Amino acid sequence: MARMKFLCDAERCIECNACVTACKNENEVPWGINRRRVVTINDGSPGERSLSVACMHCSDAPCAAVCPVDCFYTTDDGVVLHDKDICIGCGYCFYACPFGAPQFPTTGAFGSRGKMDKCTFCAGGPEADNSSEERRKYGSNRLAEGKLPLCAEMCATRALLAGDGDTVSNIFRERVTWRGSSGLTWGWGVAYSKPGLRRGRGVEGKAAGKD
Amino acid sequence: MNNNKRSLTAHQDDFFSVVKALLVIVLLLSIAPQALAAGDAEPAAKVVNPGAELWREVRQREAPVAGTTQVAGMDSGVLINIRGEQWRTFRMQQLIPAAGALLGGVLGIIVLFHLIKRGLRLELGRSGNYLLRFKEIDRVLHWFVATIFIFLALTGLILLTGRVVLIPMVGHDVFSVIASASKEGHNLFGPLFLLGVIGLFIRFVSKNFPGKGDIGWLLKAGGMFGGKHPSAGFFNAGEKIWFWLVIFIGLTLSATGLILEFPFFGQDRLIIELSLVLHGVGAVLLVAGLFGHIYMGTAGMEASLESMTSGYVDANWARQHHDQWAEACEAEGAVIAGEELAKKQRLRGTKNRVPDRPAAEEGQ
Ligand code: HEM
Ligand code: SF4
Ligand code: SF4
Numbered sequence: 001m002a003r004m005k006f007l008c009d010a011e012r013c014i015e016c017n018a019c020v021t022a023c024k025n026e027n028e029v030p031w032g033i034n035r036r037r038v039v040t041i042n043d044g045s046p047g048e049r050s051l052s053v054a055c056m057h058c059s060d061a062p063c064a065a066v067c068p069v070d071c072f073y074t075t076d077d078g079v080v081l082h083d084k085d086i087c088i089g090c091g092y093c094f095y096a097c098p099f100g101a102p103q104f105p106t107t108g109a110f111g112s113r114g115k116m117d118k119c120t121f122c123a124g125g126p127e128a129d130n131s132s133e134e135r136r137k138y139g140s141n142r143l144a145e146g147k148l149p150l151c152a153e154m155c156a157t158r159a160l161l162a163g164d165g166d167t168v169s170n171i172f173r174e175r176v177t178w179r180g181s182s183g184l185t186w187g188w189g190v191a192y193s194k195p196g197l198r199r200g201r202g203v204e205g206k207a208a209g210k211d
Numbered sequence: 212m213n214n215n216k217r218s219l220t221a222h223q224d225d226f227f228s229v230v231k232a233l234l235v236i237v238l239l240l241s242i243a244p245q246a247l248a249a250g251d252a253e254p255a256a257k258v259v260n261p262g263a264e265l266w267r268e269v270r271q272r273e274a275p276v277a278g279t280t281q282v283a284g285m286d287s288g289v290l291i292n293i294r295g296e297q298w299r300t301f302r303m304q305q306l307i308p309a310a311g312a313l314l315g316g317v318l319g320i321i322v323l324f325h326l327i328k329r330g331l332r333l334e335l336g337r338s339g340n341y342l343l344r345f346k347e348i349d350r351v352l353h354w355f356v357a358t359i360f361i362f363l364a365l366t367g368l369i370l371l372t373g374r375v376v377l378i379p380m381v382g383h384d385v386f387s388v389i390a391s392a393s394k395e396g397h398n399l400f401g402p403l404f405l406l407g408v409i410g411l412f413i414r415f416v417s418k419n420f421p422g423k424g425d426i427g428w429l430l431k432a433g434g435m436f437g438g439k440h441p442s443a444g445f446f447n448a449g450e451k452i453w454f455w456l457v458i459f460i461g462l463t464l465s466a467t468g469l470i471l472e473f474p475f476f477g478q479d480r481l482i483i484e485l486s487l488v489l490h491g492v493g494a495v496l497l498v499a500g501l502f503g504h505i506y507m508g509t510a511g512m513e514a515s516l517e518s519m520t521s522g523y524v525d526a527n528w529a530r531q532h533h534d535q536w537a538e539a540c541e542a543e544g545a546v547i548a549g550e551e552l553a554k555k556q557r558l559r560g561t562k563n564r565v566p567d568r569p570a571a572e573e574g575q
Contacts, residue, residue, distance in 0.1 A: 010266075017281055037282035039290050041269065051290060062299045068370050069387050070378055086387040088394050090370070091474075095484050096295040100286055112398070 003059075003078035004121050004143075005165040006152070007172055008052045011179070012159035015040050015050035019151035019160050023054070026122065026150040027139025033103040035119040036151055052151070052160050054119035055080065055101035063093035063102060077143065078165075079121040084137050089113040121162070122149040286479050298484040302491065307372055310495040317499045321506045328435075330511045333527055337514070339549040340526040342540050344518040349414055353519055356407035359400055364498045366393035371491060398472050405465035412458055418445045419454040424535065444535040449507075456500055460493045467493070521561070523552060 015038050023029065023036045036054035057080045064072035064080065071086035072093075082093075091113055094102040104113040124141030127134035134141060142149060152162035161168045269290050277288040286292065345353070369377065370393055378386045425448040427441050433449050434440040441447075446454070467486035470478055478486075509516055512532070518524045526546055529537035540546060 020282065032283075034282045034284075037280050037287055039278045039280045039288055041278040041290070043279045053290060062295055065303055066299050068374050069390050070374050070383060071387070083383075086383055088387060088391040090394060091483075092487075094285075095480050095487070096299045098292050098295055100284075100289060100292055100480075103284070 002164040003166075004057055004123075004163065005078075005168050006054065006056060006121075006149075007161045007168045009159045009161065009172065009175065010049040010051050011175075012157040013038070013050040013052060014157055014159070016156065018154050018156060019052045022150045022154040023119070026142075027120075028135075029139065030105040030114075030117060033105055033117050035101075035103065035117065052155075053099050053101075054151070055097075055121070056099055057121055058098075062096035062098065066092045066096040068092060073126070075123060077121075077123070079123045079143070081120055081123060081125055081138075082116065082118070083126050084115045084117075085126075087115045089115050091116075093118075119149075122147070285474075292480055294481055294484055298487065301488060306488075306491050306495070307375060310368075310372060310491075311375075313495060313499050314502070317502050321502060321511075325506070325510060331434075331513060331532075333513045333525070334440075334531055335527045337525045338527040341523040341547045341549060341552050342526055342529050342537065342545060343522060343547070344524045344529075345522045347522065350519055350522055352407070352410045352414060356404070356411060359404050359407055360497075360501070362400055363397055363404055364494065364501070366397040367494050368498070369393040370397070371494075401465075401468045401472060404461065405469075408458060408461035408465060411454075411461075415446075415454060416458075419451045421448075421451065424448075425451065440531055440534075442535060443533050445533060447533065453500060453504055456497065460497045463489055463493045464497070521556075523547070 017038050020034055020036050020038060024034060027035065029035055036052060038050050038052045040048060040050040042048040057074075057078060059078070061072060061074070061080045063082075064070075064074075067082075067087075068090060069086050069088055071083045072080060073082070074080050089104060089112075091102075091104060093116060094100065094104070102116045102118045104116055106112070106114065120138050120141075122140055122142035124130070124134045124144065125138035127137070129144035130141050140150075147153070149162045152160045161171060277286075278290065280288050370390060373386055373390055373393075377389065381389070422444050424442040424444065428434075428443050428448040431441045433447060467490040470486045471483060471490065474483070507515070508519065514525055514528045515532070526537065526541075529540070
């Protein structure tokens with residue numbers, strides 16, 4: 001059984017927000033909600049890094065543990081989904097989530113919360129696959145069509161990876177091996193494995209030996 | 212523009228990062244000779260990977276590191292919310308089981324106590340004479356707070372424990388409707404509770420300062436386990452403690468409740484999680500106290516409920532439980548004969564009349 005995971009390669013992410021936009025468009029996410037966001041740490045300083053974050057589909061999901069109405073479920077692919085018909089919009093999942101993934105449309109007066117919305121790994125919800133009900137409530141169900149989440153498919157630098165955890169980590173492991181591990185393993189030449197650049201800077205790693 | 216929000220413990224973190232960086236450098240220096248011997252080219256300058264340090268900072272456990280993001284929303288710049296898991300563990304593994312144990316335990320003790328002791332009887336029976344204990348305004352206030360409190364306690368406990376208690380009984384779909392109604396109701400009536408607590412404070416604070424006999428009353432546990440009934444004024448020490456619990460925990464519940472309900476004063480997750488913890492703990496404690504309070508006002512003490520229904524108590528009840536107050540009333544000549552009071556109430560059409568005959572049920 002696959003275990004779906006996201007992985008964002010911070011050496012590659014250029015904070016273009018294409019993933020955020022792709023997600024919003026593909027899933028017709030409610031107003032004021034972004035299921036994905038790009039966070040930049042040390043913005044403007046040397047060594048700044050950006051990461052695209054959304055729901056990470058935790059194995060032992062804190063959101064599911066605290067939900068007072070127990071509306072989460074994990075699919076056979078390891079995707080954490082929830083049932084909007086049961087959700088009461090209490091916000092507890094957001095307080096428990098390590099990644100700030102659950103989002104809430106503001107519905108009534110006094111800033112009261114509507115039903116929770118979050119990244120579905122483009123896997124819809126409990127309704128029949130690709131039914132109009134499912135699309136209206138949760139957005140698209142690309143997984144049912146054999147496609148991966150659009151955010152990752154759209155990522156121009158291939159920073160955002162999505163798919164089975166084993167496959168994703170193999171890709172990432174390969175990248176890291178190529179980059180080597182010295183203090184100079186950051187920056188364009190390294191992240192995109194330009195051997196010439198790497199050799200010029202005396203960087204180790206498999207990539208340094210190739211042309 | 213660099214507008215990183217740094218964590219509270221930034222200085223500490225900086226300090227630790229420096230220490231860590233030094234450690235790494237020392238390590239690198241120690242292996243440098245081998246690297247020199249092995250390499251034929253100029254050795255690469257050993258620089259600490261800035262990325263490594265960054266991730267150490269992001270993963271650190273003391274406080275969340277905030278970055279910048281284009282997406283608006285609460286804490287949207289925080290990559291990892293390290294306190295969510297602490298709150299989850301507290302709520303699911305401590306608060307909910309403890310709430311069950313405490314409320315179940317207190318209920319059990321009360322039932323057991325009642326089966327053994329049968330409550331406190333009127334030792335001398337009824338005198339047929341009455342003292343005015345609570346004016347109408349105080350009774351209305353009491354029942355106003357009581358109604359709201361019980362409603363909030365029920366709806367709140369449904370949110371807290373319903374997943375464990377009710378879902379196995381009624382299923383997810385039905386419970387969702389119950390929980391949603393509980394949440395809306397709780398949010399609607401919650402703010403009124405604050406008004407009630409303030410009202411209780413204004414009307415009763417003067418009678419609830421520590422006074423003569425309180426220590427003795429406490430030492431004898433209110434005469435609960437036999438012995439001579441300890442002396443007490445208008446309120447005994449137990450009632451005073453309950454009063455202050457209601458005031459302090461009630462204000463805490465109101466403050467945290469309002470923080471939870473109106474999330475637009477820029478509260479971040481930490482404040483909300485802390486509020487949920489205080490709100491939950493306070494609620495469970497006060498509900499446990501309420502069980503005791505209800506017992507003492509009804510089955511636990513004969514004839515005491517009348518003080519909050521008709522407002523009058525039998526003079527013998529007053530002498531038995533609040534001797535200092537009873538004496539003061541008698542000295543003032545405030546004792547009313549039963550027939551006189553009954554007539555007055557009949558004329559007024561009072562609903563909750565004093566019982567015409569001793570031990571009769573009072574009218575609804
Ligand atoms: C001014 C008064 C109060 C306000 C404004 C208030 C508000 C709230 C709010 C907003 C919540 C979160 C629920 C949600 O959003 O779904 C909550 C939860 C709760 N409240 Fe209150 N409340 C008040 C008084 C009380 C009182 C008097 C009690 C009990 C005696 C109580 C017991 C609870 C409990 C047990 C929870 C659930 C906590 C949890 O699930 O972790 N509340 N309250
Ligand atoms: S919403 Fe948060 S806690 Fe729940 S699975 Fe996604 S990342 Fe994990
Ligand atoms: S907001 Fe909805 S999904 Fe989240 S914890 Fe509350 S009821 Fe569950």
